[in-house]
Amino acid sequence: MIYQVPAHAREGAATPITSLERYRERAARAANDPDAFWLEVTKQRVAWRKSPSVGLEGDFHGIASGPLSWFADGELNVTESCLDRHLEARGDKTAILWEGDEPGQTRRLSYRELHAEVCKTANALAALGLQRGERAILYMGMVPEAAIAMLACARLGAIHSVVFGGFSAEALRERIRDCGAEIVITQDEGLRGGKRIPLKATTEQALEGCPSVRHVLVYKHTGADVPFVEGRDVWWHDVVDSASSSHEAVIVPAEHPLFILYTSGSTGHPKGVVHTSGGYLTYASYTHATVFDLREDDVFACVADVGWITGHSYIVYGPLANGATTLMFESVPTYPDAGRYWEMVERLGITIFYTAPTAIRALQAQGDEFVTRADRSSLRVLGTVGEPINPEAWIWYRDVVGEGRCAVVDTWWQTETGGIAISPIAPATPAKPGSATLPLPGIQASLRSPEGHALFGPARGLLCIDHPWPGQARTLWRDHERFVATYFSMVEGHYFTGDGCRRDEDGYYWITGRVDDVLNVAGHRMGTAEFEAALVSMDAIAEAAIVGYPHTIKGQGVYAYVVLQGEDEIDLTALNATCRTQIGAHARIDRVQVVPGLPKTRSGKVMRRILRKVAEGRGDELGDVSTLADPSVVEAIKGGFEGD
Numbered sequence: 001m002i003y004q005v006p007a008h009a010r011e012g013a014a015t016p017i018t019s020l021e022r023y024r025e026r027a028a029r030a031a032n033d034p035d036a037f038w039l040e041v042t043k044q045r046v047a048w049r050k051s052p053s054v055g056l057e058g059d060f061h062g063i064a065s066g067p068l069s070w071f072a073d074g075e076l077n078v079t080e081s082c083l084d085r086h087l088e089a090r091g092d093k094t095a096i097l098w099e100g101d102e103p104g105q106t107r108r109l110s111y112r113e114l115h116a117e118v119c120k121t122a123n124a125l126a127a128l129g130l131q132r133g134e135r136a137i138l139y140m141g142m143v144p145e146a147a148i149a150m151l152a153c154a155r156l157g158a159i160h161s162v163v164f165g166g167f168s169a170e171a172l173r174e175r176i177r178d179c180g181a182e183i184v185i186t187q188d189e190g191l192r193g194g195k196r197i198p199l200k201a202t203t204e205q206a207l208e209g210c211p212s213v214r215h216v217l218v219y220k221h222t223g224a225d226v227p228f229v230e231g232r233d234v235w236w237h238d239v240v241d242s243a244s245s246s247h248e249a250v251i252v253p254a255e256h257p258l259f260i261l262y263t264s265g266s267t268g269h270p271k272g273v274v275h276t277s278g279g280y281l282t283y284a285s286y287t288h289a290t291v292f293d294l295r296e297d298d299v300f301a302c303v304a305d306v307g308w309i310t311g312h313s314y315i316v317y318g319p320l321a322n323g324a325t326t327l328m329f330e331s332v333p334t335y336p337d338a339g340r341y342w343e344m345v346e347r348l349g350i351t352i353f354y355t356a357p358t359a360i361r362a363l364q365a366q367g368d369e370f371v372t373r374a375d376r377s378s379l380r381v382l383g384t385v386g387e388p389i390n391p392e393a394w395i396w397y398r399d400v401v402g403e404g405r406c407a408v409v410d411t412w413w414q415t416e417t418g419g420i421a422i423s424p425i426a427p428a429t430p431a432k433p434g435s436a437t438l439p440l441p442g443i444q445a446s447l448r449s450p451e452g453h454a455l456f457g458p459a460r461g462l463l464c465i466d467h468p469w470p471g472q473a474r475t476l477w478r479d480h481e482r483f484v485a486t487y488f489s490m491v492e493g494h495y496f497t498g499d500g501c502r503r504d505e506d507g508y509y510w511i512t513g514r515v516d517d518v519l520n521v522a523g524h525r526m527g528t529a530e531f532e533a534a535l536v537s538m539d540a541i542a543e544a545a546i547v548g549y550p551h552t553i554k555g556q557g558v559y560a561y562v563v564l565q566g567e568d569e570i571d572l573t574a575l576n577a578t579c580r581t582q583i584g585a586h587a588r589i590d591r592v593q594v595v596p597g598l599p600k601t602r603s604g605k606v607m608r609r610i611l612r613k614v615a616e617g618r619g620d621e622l623g624d625v626s627t628l629a630d631p632s633v634v635e636a637i638k639g640g641f642e643g644d
């Protein structure tokens with residue numbers, strides 16, 4: 001008898017997963033020997049100059065003594081995986097497909113062109129003095145040059161930190177100072193939905209009090225007149241266009257930081273999440289190919305902004321590492337009308353589309369006609385990310401946008417995870433509307449009680465990850481102690497996500513949202529502490545507390561309780577003007593309630609549970625308030641509830 005090796009037994013860790021059975025085998029293999037699994041994945045996905053021989057070093061229990069590492073003896077430059085290695089087979093293939101603010105305004109950069117632009121920009125940045133290990137802040141809109149600048153930094157072994165173009169001068173300044181950036185890369189103006197975003201003018205304001213910045217590289221996009229400081233400021237076209245298009249990539253060890261991305265936490269200042277070169281790239285590439293069932297002729301459209309982690313992993317690094325055609329979209333879903341996405345799908349032949357539940361809900365509310373008037377037959381996979389998706393929106397996405405024939409992947413992950421962690425695998429995992437389904441092979445998720453005990457079977461608890469994975473954040477920029485305190489002190493020896501979650505009888509995960517003081521408004525992650533700091537900086541406000549409440553389009557709305565000093569009333573517009581200058585245009589309060597005092601325990605801690613219940617319109621379900629220092633404030637708070 002001839003023994004036939006079953007096809008799947010010959011599969012490597014990077015072979016597509018096409019059934020639930022294969023998924024289970026792969027997940028079991030990854031869990032049984034994570035090092036072997038990830039070494040195999042990385043060798044298939046990353047162009048190493050020196051191939052790594054070790055997987056994980058360190059663990060979650062020892063995290064307090066220093067960051068753990070993956071593939072530590074490997075050496076690479078990330079851009080060689082994203083560019084150089086594609087030149088031979090994919091030189092003429094479109095790498096970046098840019099759609100500008102106006103419909104039909106497009107630019108295509110082939111892999112060969114992108115490679116040349118990145119090399120030129122790297123040479124220009126080197127001439128401006130940017131060196132390996134130094135930081136460059138990028139404050140840009142959605143133009144190809146944003147991706148080019150990220151890759152040019154990576155080419156030099158410099159560390160980029162992209163700041164979303166909606167952030168204010170103060171927020172930008174805070175980030176420039178925290179990472180000690182040597183260079184800021186920006187553009188004259190951004191464009192979004194017909195509006196101009198004054199990126200250079202805001203940079204100028206931010207730079208007051210930032211002595212570390214030697215140069216500002218300015219890309220001319222709209223041609224507007226902008227402030228320009230001779231000597232310090234340099235026009236992109238003056239230095240990049242004339243630079244050489246060959247550049248020898250700086251080879252770095254696997255754990256060399258690739259970028260810092262600031263994100264909101266439950267307390268204090270934004271946290272500078274640090275991602276490394278080898279592990280991050282492995283994970284971005286692996287998850288992008290696996291979850292979306294990537295094929296060579298796909299047109300992949302992630303309509304996020306490069307200022308967020310979704311843009312880093314699924315506009316730039318994942319798709320380019322995989323040699324895909326990736327869309328960069330400058331505009332907004334409702335410009336010039338609510339049919340923009342689907343008109344673009346038809347015109348550009350988009351096959352995989354990835355957006356946020358907020359956008360889906362907002363578009364659903366505009367009616368089906370905007371969708372159905374466009375031909376969406378090119379679409380194969382639809383993804384969502386950023387917040388829990390309600391089943392109604394999920395079903396509309398599948399049935400109306402995807403005509404019931406596309407796979408829908410609800411992808412759960414975080415800035416800190418580096419890439420998708422819990423999600424259906426498009427061709428393999430039977431979906432359930434509203435569930436992120438199952439952890440990807442290589443992710444060991446668990447639910448835990450507040451005391452840290454593992455919960456088994458169907459359960460509700462704190463979502464944790466039990467074993468390290470290559471894409472995870474290694475530390476917070478120059479604050480490892482805070483890293484350990486934030487993620488590893490809730491449950492010792494386990495990564496705590498900050499999310500609550502339910503697991504059903506099939507082992508499917510249903511994310512219920514943050515259990516800490518982080519808000520998720522329209523897919524934007526914001527700390528209540530940042531809002532509160534902005535409000536109490538106002539003369540009229542003595543104290544402030546911010547909570548989220550359910551919002552039909554944005555997922556969560558922002559509800560402010562304020563205690564006034566010297567005034568009887570306060571105008572929402574005034575509050576929002578302050579939030580805009582201190583945080584950014586995306587930080588908006590929806591409702592404000594003036595209260596005589598905040599509900600505090602005798603030790604002075606604000607009882608947010610009470611504030612959340614009232615903001616949700618459930619003031620009758622407060623339960624025990626006897627631990628309050630002054631229970632009478634509760635009646636006043638309930639009485640002044642600002643509902644619809």
Ligand code: WTA
Pocket residue numbers: 263308309310384385386387388389410411412413414415416436497498499511513514520523524525
């Ligand atoms: C939430 C965005 C439910 C979650 C990539 C997480 C989600 C936070 C989902 C991270 C999802 C993200 N279902 N909730 N599919 N995806 N979240 O760092 O609360 O901006 O902790 O990363 O968004 O937000 P961040």
